[in-house]
Amino acid sequence: MGFLLHALRRSKPLLRSHLPHPPSNALRWISSSAALHGPASSLDPAPVDPPPKAPVGGARVHIPNPEDAIEVFVDGYPVKIPKGMTVLQACELAGVDIPRFCYHSRLSIAGNCRMCLVEVEKSPKPVASCAMPALPGMKIKTNTPVAKKAREGVMEFLLMNHPLDCPICDQGGECDLQDQSMAFGADRGRFTEMKRSVVDKNLGPLVKTVMTRCIQCTRCVRFATEIAGVQDLGILGRGSGEEIGTYVEKLMTSELSGNVIDICPVGALTSKPFAFKARNWELKGTETIDVTDAVGSNIRIDSRGPEVMRIVPRLNEDINEEWISDKTRFCYDGLKRQRLNDPMIRGPDGRFKAVTWRDALAVVAEVAHQVKREEIVGISGKLSDAESMMALKDFLNKMGSDNVACEGNGVSPNADLRPNYLLNTNIAGLENADAFLLVGTQPRVEAPMVNARIRKTVRATQAKVAYIGPPTDFNYDHQHLGTGPSTLLEIAEGRHAFCSTLKSAKNPVIIVGAGIFEREDKDAILSVVETIAKLNNVVRSDWNGLNVLLLNAAQAAALDLGLVSNPNESIQSAKFLYLMGADDVNLEKLPDDAFVVYQGHHGDKSVYRANVILPSSAFSEKEGTYENTEGCSQWTVPAVPTVGDARDDWKIIRALSEVAGFCLPYDTLTGVRARIKTVAPNLLNVDDREPSTVTLDMKPSCGQQMSPEPFRAAVENFYMTDSISRASKIMAQCSSILSKK
Amino acid sequence: MAHAALKTVKVPPNSASLEEARKRTIDFFKLACRSLPSVMEIYNLDDVVTVSQLRSTISAEIRKNAHITNPKVIDLLLFKATEELSNVVTHSKQRHHLIGQYVVGSGLIQDTGAKDQGISDFLKQFYTSNYF
Structure with a gap:
């Protein structure tokens, strides 16, 4: 909708110029937005130069070296940006929202939708702003006839092969294509041939596909390869035969697969459990948090009346960025099944009988x-x-x-000591690490959002990851050092090859899984881990890399x-x-x-x-x-x-x-x-x-012996870990289809 | 017959004093008690409640307002009560309305009033709803 409002605001001076003077009050721009009915939108003569706008979304940019800053001009206003930013980012800082389909700030740049075309002075053609680095002194124009014409043309091409099924499309009302065609598209198309149609792909029980609606922005492909770390999605064919798909008939097996629903700008990838259940404008959003794992992802629960209709992520850079795991997103149907609704007492025949609160409490x-x-x-x-x-x-x-x-x-x-059971580095802080040692934990199933951070770090800085625990499947490069405490002991005694990596690391991180808590010898294991931490300078005054990854929201x-x-x-x-x-x-x-x-x-x-x-x-x-x-x-x-x-x-x-x-x-x-x-x-x-202030030295030493028994997996089935997800039908489908060995 | 008497219900002039209001209340109670046998018959209540239970429900409903001393307010409450009674005896209600309102509804909660003696407001609210 943001685009629509922008377009309306921008188009107003233009419209006004076509109106007879003085403008009659009977003729009003029809709009449902209250903002447009404010005093600024009445038909007074508009100011010639609107003042410079605030950055989109209130964004701020920090420029560490002043000499790295360059100045560009967006629509005539100077804006200071750090070197290496793209034209689109510069425009955002200048408060101009550029329409886009393929560009996503957390994914790599593809530059294939061409929606973000802007005019740059002295350039022969409009440039794709998402892929063009901003250069000093560049004069960017986002609102000229050339840019508008370019957008209109792109919209017409995109809509040529896009079906007109908005009334039955689940994306309807929150569709980028819908909004942007309202704001930037032409009022007619010239295409008279048949639209193409594409066979729908089966991506599993969570993601519904209507591939005819796809505009080949490749956001989902980039998300799968970059963030989720599965090479399942790809692009096949060329030209009008271009399709998104899994190369062979295959399901998308990732614990983050639900996020492709959010990043898809059109209705090609939608939520299968939510299909045809509700329209988004009927839903009441409640900003809350998730409890299915210990990460506490920020979510919005969309409900209609007494029923939870869907769960979508909320932005929190420190915890879940803008992603959530499939369990968080799709466990909600468990909230409607197997619920206890009356106090009950088991009678002598072994059956429960509903009673009043008074009787039950008595x-x-x-x-x-x-x-x-x-x-x-x-x-x-x-x-x-x-x-x-x-x-x-x-x-x-x-x-x-x-x-x-x-x-x-x-x-x-x-x-007694808070750092003994917390993720002290904190989730966002994991991005600064350059070596990871995972002890008895598989973050991919225990805390997918923490795993996504580790993967992000590994991708960005080639951080080394070593893992001790039962054989399992990671979605980033790692070394499997061993399965039990004996490997841990080798590292503590400096006999292991990984020790040199850990020693040379600037910001090493050790993550101990909470599955260890269930072991008899947990104190011994934790003290060995602390020895490793001391030897390798993991805990310093400016860096605390000794972490415990908890499993449950209550822990x-x-x-x-x-x-x-x-x-x-x-x-x-x-x-x-x-x-x-x-x-x-x-x-x-x-x-x-x-x-x-x-x-x-x-x-x-x-x-x-x-x-x-x-x-x-x-x-x-x-x-x-x-x-x-x-x-x-x-x-x-x-x-x-x-x-x-x-x-x-x-x-x-x-x-x-x-x-x-x-x-x-x-x-x-x-x-x-x-x-x-x-x-x-x-x-x-x-x-x-609340950061913890106590140090490791305060902990009493432990005389316990470690048993040689190997570590076990803390989470057997990612999709069913608590009473809500065990009651959920969707989670049951997922675990039967996706967790198949 | 109570039925016939209720057909001619009119709004009486205001009570002049508390004494008069009290007399009217007692008259209403007697009228209601007299109509109870026909109510039992109309709504087929014999297997769920007795006349004496209904009588005590009516008196409990009246006693709920025992603290009111303004004759005008009493008159208004009496008017509402008369209207309710006429609705009941003219069969404008259905059986489950009566059972819900006067047999298992407020009537029962009045009965358990003795049990709730001495418990905190929190517990009283807890027994009725989660939202307080």
């Missing part, structure tokens, strides 16, 4: 009073927010039990809040087990007479053992704080109402505490956050990353 409170204090155990799940974990810990502590843990954090995690906040008991041990003697969305805990050792309360939003694994079910709201329905793996806390925002009789997690625990007679002292979300402030104030610094 039963739970009664049982809680009958057991001994040490037999009370609470475990929070992968998707729990900080508020509910705080409430759970406070409630169980008030009952006299200290057995509160978060699943995935392993036995007695060391939460970091749980460690900050001190949910650090030993669930494996306490479960064996538990008589009252409170599972707050914990589905992946091993309940085999739980005594048969234990009373299990399951509080959660999905009827997942743990429900089979539960005696009472308390339905809670999912991340799309509540306001909660989540801390991502680099220690940045972010809020989710409710997009849709809760399902059935469900309640927010912290409210359930607060209500239960009152029924049980151990009333928690907070009644509102602000109250809970005030309590969090006394425990972990960093969780309240939303959208901010």
Whole structure:
């Protein structure tokens, strides 16, 4: 739409000149935009020279050396830009938005759509601004008849073979071609032959293709090869026979494949699950964050009424840039299936019976009073927010039990020093690294956005990547050093060939996977890693390259809040087990007479053992704080109402505490956050990353022995890791089709 | 017959005093109680509720406004009550309306009032909805 507005604004002085003078107020430019009805758009005589505009999107550019700056003129206004920028970027800094199809700031330059043609003084032809480097003193004209004519011609060529099926196209309303043909296209075409048609390709269960609509911008091809790192897409044929496709019949197997939907400027690649479900102008967007992994990607949930219709990425340069993983994008149909909507009690016949909240809480409170204090155990799940974990810990502590843990954090995690469990380099900081050592982690499935950063670094600077863990498939060059702790020991003792790379690296990075937390000898492994870090100068005052990559959204906040008991041990003697969305805990050792309360939003694994079910709201329905793996806390925002009789997690625990007679002292979300402030104030610094200040030397030495057992994969199936994605039909299709060995 | 009496319902002049308003309220309660047997018959309520339960529901509805002392407000509430009653006895409602409003609806919550004694506002709101 931006283009349309620009065009309207630009065309106004022109239009006005054709109007009879003085202009009558009855004749008004018809536009739905409120901005155009402002005082500036009334038919007063326009100023001759509009003042210079602010850069597009409020962009700022930092020029490190003043002598590297050059000056160009865009539409007569001088603008200072660093050397090496293209004409298009210079125009953007000058506040002029150039229409484009093939150019994308995060992809390599193709220069094949020709939409960005501008006139440059002393050049014989219009130049493609996206591919032309700006030269000192260049006089760029974006609004001359030549440039306009060129754009109109390009539009006419593009529309020649583009089907006129906007009314049934899922891109309709957010289509670049639609917007730009409105803004820059001619009002008629001269083409009378048949339009070409192209056979649709099958790219798998996520991406729907209508290849006739393709305008061969090759953004998807460049995305697949450059960002996703799979050589699946390519261009075949020449001229009018040109097609995008997988060379042989093949599915697109990448964990980032959904992003081609966003970068496709037309409706050639659209979302298969979203096909024909809604039009984009009916949707309500809610800016929130993702909880399917520990990265906390920024997303927008588009909902219609009480239903989540789709999830799209939001720009955050520090975390996910503008991409999200397929699990984040397509897990949303899990929010509609297998939901718990009523409090339920398991009767003597083993069947659940729906009851009122009053009855359910009374039963739970009664049982809680009958057991001994040490037999009370609470475990929070992968998707729990900080508020509910705080409430759970406070409630169980008030009952006299200290057995509160978060699943995935392993036995007695060391939460005393924050750098011990965070990605200290931070996600954006990984771009400065020049050597990576991945220990027992496969970021491609554990945190695809972190993997995309590593790949970006490897592509840009040829950084070396070494990996210790089970054999797996990376999408960048790497050395597989070994499978177990013995290799780690070799590096620590300086006997390994990789040591020299690590030593000579300026900014080395070690990433330890959170899968290690589940091992018995995790303290020994971590101390060996710290030895390596010390030997190779990984942690310095200006660079902290020792990282832990967490797996789940709840982990970091749980460690900050001190949910650090030993669930494996306490479960064996538990008589009252409170599972707050914990589905992946091993309940085999739980005594048969234990009373299990399951509080959660999905009827997942743990429900089979539960005696009472308390339905809670999912991340799309509540306001909660989540801390991502680099220690940045972010809020989710409710997009849709809760399902059935469900309640927010912290409210359930607060209500239960009152029924049980151990009333928690907070009644509102602000109250809970005030309590969090006394425990972990960093969780309240939303959208901010609190760097940790303590050093490694403060950590006590560890006398544990490493076992030679090789590392295991932390994530078995990328597409199904938590209760939401396990309930999702699309994720099930993906794992059956794409994860096939 | 109650039915016939209600057909001639008119808006009476305002009550002059609280005393008069009180008398009118009691008259309305008696009128409502007298119409209950026909209500039971019209809506086939014998298997879900008894006359005495309905009577206590009506009195509970009236007692909900016991704190009001302005005769004008009482008159208005009485007018609304009379209208509701006439809707009920003229069969302008359906069976599930009555059951929902007077049998399992507010009537039951009134009954459990004793149980909710001494619990916090938070818990009271928690039992009704997630949004507060």
